Amino acid sequence: MLDVISSAWRFTIRLKAAFLPVNHPFNERDLSSLPELPEIEHLRQTLLEPLVGQRVLMARLRRSDVLRRSSPGRADQLLLSGQTMLDLRRRGKQLAIIGDAGVICVHLGMSGQLFLTDRSRFGHSEHVHAVWSITSPTGPRRLVFRDPRRFGGLWSFESIDQLESTRWHRLGPDAVAIRSRDFADRLQRTRRPIKTALLDQAVIAGVGNIYADESLHRARVHPERPACELQRAEVTRVASAVRDVLRHAIRAGGSTLRDYRDGSGNAGEFQSAHLVYGRGGEACTSCGHVLTLIRLAQRATVFCERCQPRTF
């Protein structure tokens, strides 16, 4: 029997899924499913229609430490049991499910997944930490939160105001919306390497390791350059690159990291949107120079010494 999960909802399914059973719901260790801002925004857009206006019939928390509470209460009630879902909002890489009497903030971390299914057995699948039973025009349906590495989690709040004042207030402007001027002001305040600043969610919300490297390569800025020493033109290039790379990824349906285009049938085409990430030691696609791999802020960092010179 074919899985009834709509392909649009299975945002975790990627190229390698072709080698899995059709109804295999998970796809471990696929770099392209690393949940960064574009994946979260894609998730928000695809969940909006099936969730908003629907009611949570029941909520189950299978691992209590996955839910961080801002107020006491029964887990199922903190997880919006009995409430109608009114909206989905995103800030950086975080997604808020807004109920009529509470809010759940979802963070997918490294390996988190949030998906809809009509199957009823997910509560017993591995690493599934929360399951919501919700209404739909065609009968009850489940929303599943799964996170093998548990770098992600769920945060409960009494209201969106409380979420914004106690959690989201620490986040900088959203990476797809930030203005170059605001960005420049924020970079001016730190001597840290530009890449470290990009990864700091308090500076700008939503940039992860992959898109930081991709953006800096596109902007032709060396990742170790002190943020406050960037020229105005360079800051503008970085800001534009971040916006462009993320927007392009959102338009591509959650990831530019997918290796094939829908309907192209060209399965052997591995010309992906990765220009540098994961390509240390390979040739730069712009100039042919060998890409350099270093560790910066405890993260693998790949760049081209010729396209991204250290000195300006």
Added chain:
DNA sequence: CCGGACTCCTGTGCGC
């Protein structure tokens, strides 16, 4: 106050 280092966790993939 700032920035660097450490920590959590598990699947993967490499080397022996």
Added chain:
DNA sequence: TGCGCACAGGAGTCCG
């Protein structure tokens, strides 16, 4: 072939 270890990552926390 199999085992074991190093590695990957986001972000909170701690310490100098």
